[in-house]
Amino acid sequence: MSKLYGYGGTILRIDLTTGEIRKEPTPEKLCREYLGGRGFVAKLEWDEVAPGTDPLSPGNKVIMAPGPLSGVLLPGSGKCEFGAKSPQTGGYGDSNVGGHLAPEVKYAGYDAVIIGGAAAKPTVIVIDDDKVTLVDGSKYWGKGCIEAEAMIKKDFGEDFQVATIGPAGENLVKYAIISHDFGRQAGRTGVGTVLGSKKVKAIAVRGTKSIPLAQPDKVYEKAKQMFDRCFSLPGFKEWTPYGTAGVTDWVNEVGSFPTKNFWTGYFEDYKKINGPSLRERILVTDKACFNCPIPCGKYSKTKTSKGEVYVEGPEYETIGMMGGNLLLGSIEEIAYVNYVADELGIDTISGGGVLAFAMECFEKGVITEREAGRKLLFGDLDSACYLLEKIAKREGIGDVLADGVRAAAAKLGKGSEKYAIHVKGLEISAYEPRYAPAMMLAYMTADVGAHHNRAWAITYDVQVGRDTLEGKAKRVIELQHIRPLFDTLGLCRLQWVEIGFELSHYAELFPLVTGINYMWDDLLNISERIWNLTRAYSIREIEGFGRDHDYPPPRFYEEKVPTGPAKGKGLTMDDLNRLLDDYYALRGWDSKGIPTGRKLRELGLDYVAEALGR
Amino acid sequence: MGAVAKAVKKVTLLVHGHGSEFFPGKKSRVEVEVPAPACVNDILDAIGVNRSLVMFAVSNGVRQGKDYVPLDGEELIIVTPPSGG
Incomplete structure (x- = not known):
């Protein structure tokens, strides 16, 4: 086999039921036909998860895969794919996370980590270059995503990159996230739920190797050119201050902002929850992923009637789904709900869709105050936080809502499927x-x-x-x-x-990194x-x-x-x-x-x- | 007495964001000659770009609405929508 450039060279398999840890060379054919990341996830899900497998059974597998360009010193090379058969849709599932995880996995030498089986007790998978161990994670179980990440870094070393699940993942809420880097998430399709079903609280990775490059000098030259190009692009300075939140005004102006459970596409208070509001009222600093020249992450500090917290965000999707869609008209309140969801380990897109569904069901009399345990009101921070807690713990009405809007509507009946805004069981993101x-x-x-x-x-x-x-x-x-x-x-x-940034840069770069023309x-x-x-x-x-x-x-x-x-x-x-x-x-x-x-x-x-x- | 020539001004648009693919030649730098006076919206009309595709303009570091009238020879940053999240 010819040498693989751009790849770590190894696929790591972990069977949580038996404790067996196995490594095998990354097949060149797999690289040539599916490249890496999402391609590896799709192919491995197809090959390795037997048809008809229950997504929350030991037979499902969580696959973590960086790509061939992850970790190479070029703009935005910090993305890692997670995938599993989705407990939310029953079909193909994947979700992508930024931060610093993908490079670390590559530097440890792995192109994919395949996690199958199920552990008997809470577990942390520790990948320290070639040394892979399954560690008792009981002390972290029950902790929030960000709290657990901080604890694990303290226990194992700050130079570990850590991915965690929160109480929602532990309790098998179907839209639970995998959280990383204190506020980045693989948020969609319930990949965190599948990790929770395997009793994996966290994955901690440290890598110290290098990535072989086909033409290192040319990669360096090209990467430098790419950074220079990013910095020289018109309006570069206009992007960074607001990140994705910068689109809030425009989406309202074209009538596509999710508002009141997608009842309409325009939120009158949008100027109070837009990019400038975020920047002026709650921003602490910009926050970038690995090797990113245009930091879209916004680290914020927000103060509301419920307390004062730090949170990464809110990003546009959260502003849409937990702002307009819940009629929360204050950036501080949206940031607070964002924090609660992040710590509990709930996807803010699906979570926003589920909360809005519950509020509309309450408004239309499908869910009563007695069933809910309180009023569930649009525009009410307390209602939103209450529901998130109930969902994460699967308590009362939260147990019904924890399966997503499609399943909840099927259980609640009374015409509530009209208020369940989803396709294939996945709640729609923030464009009406x-x-x-x-x-x-x-x-x-x-x-x-x-x-x-x-x-x-x-x-x-x-x-x-x-x-x-x-x-x-x-x-x-x-x-x-x-x-x-x-x-x-x-x-x-x-x-x-x-x-x-022009796509042609990536086309030029790929052969220089991988040697594949x-x-x-x-x-x-x-x-x-x-x-x-x-x-x-x-x-x-x-x-x-x-x-x-x-x-x-x-x-x-x-x-x-x-x-x-x-x-x-x-x-x-x-x-x-x-x-x-x-x-x-x-x-x-x-x-x-x-x-x-x-x-x-x-x-x-x-x-x-x-x-x-x- | 001959006809008076209409005043024309030249404006350079520096297009920010992948909305640039809808600008002439799919370019992020577009030079336009338009009858003066013309605001940003007029310029967008002249080159066949939907006004709603642009969020705002930036002139000399200052954010401007689409009713802003650039000077002859001015370079304007045109900001198209980012895709959130």
Whole structure:
């Protein structure tokens, strides 16, 4: 086998049931066909988690995978992918985290860590270069994510990078996060829940090795050029002060801000919870991930009636889902709820969706005060914090809500499915899509369920026309190949999406790091392969999976936007069908949304075609 | 007496964010000649970019609304939306 450049060279397997720890060389074929990060997660989930496995059983596996460019000294190379069969959707699940974890895993020599089985008692996985041990984690069990991270760093060493779960993960709340770096999260699809089901409280990693590079001098030269380019881009100075929160005004001005459980797309108090409010009222300092020239992290200190706390954030998604969507009109209060969710280990996107669902159910009489234990009111910080605590502990109404809005609506009945805003069981993130057809389609077809990071297509809607469906499917597909490619390579996409850093840089860099002479189109082809594999995974795991799973909740096609700049706008079922028809045709899928055998074989997925009988 | 030539001004747009892909030539630096006076919105109309695609402009380090009228020869930073989170 030829030498692998850009890779740690080893895959680490941990069986928590037996305590067996095994290492094997990273297969070159895996690297060439799936690259790393999300690609490794998708392939390993398909190969190693037996069809029909209960996501919370020992048979499920949590896979942690940096990418081939993670840890290399270039802009934004600090991203790490976590994946598992999702307890939230029952299909393919993954989530990506920044911070400093991915480089550390690479420096310890690993391209993937596969965690299977289940421990008998709370455990911390300690990876210290070649030495891997399973340590009793009982003293950390029950602690908050950030508190536990601080304790583990104190016990094992500040130079360890630590990923933790909180009480929500321990109690198997289906949208529990994996937290890292005091406020960065692999937040979506319940990867923290699966870690909790295995009784893994934390993973601590220290690595001291180097990453072999195919052409080190040229990598250095290119990386320096990339940093210089980042700093010289127009408006670079405009991005850093507000980070992602900087988009809050614009999303309101185009009528796409999630407000009151996606009842509408405009929040009148948005100026009180926007980027400038964050900067002027609560910011302590900017906070960057590994090797990031444009720190979007905002470390804040907030004071509310419930106390004074430090928190990383809030980011835009949290401002949308726990601000407008809960009608919380103060940046201080949003930051406080952000802190509570982070410490408990709850995803702020799904968590915001669940809280808003509960509040609307209360408003409509589906949940009574007696059932809830108190009033559940929009715009009320106490209601939000109360619910988060109940959910994390699975107490009372919290036990129902801990399974997410789809499952909660199924249990509560009384028409509450109308208020359950999700696709495939994953709560929708913070863009109201009724007057943004491409964004709607992006949510409908995202492989993990409704998540914005696969295709953020709303600017395309704005530019080419929000009343037309033409061309929207093509654009969504393009983005679904480009954006997840960053998660595959182990890079942050924000240099590209936020400051307009050119994609050509990455195409030039990849062969210099890996020695694999792929052009940009080759990388995109692999991204398409991975996309079809993740779709196939959900087809394999969810009975009857297909077109019916791609529709948004009824609110998005039965109700028009009632207020704001998008007032009176909305999509019909005919519109949604046209979007799906276009999308499936362009993807080479049949009318039920199943990849054809021809398409799968064209992408080198013969084994998938065979498994699906295509 | 001959016709009076219309005043034209030249403005350089430095486009921030990946919204630049919707600007002419998908460039982050765009030079535009427009009849004077013209505000940012007028300039966007002239080059076929939807006004709503731009959040605000920055002139000499000062944030400006889209009704701002740049001077002849001015370089303007045009800020397009970041994708949050």
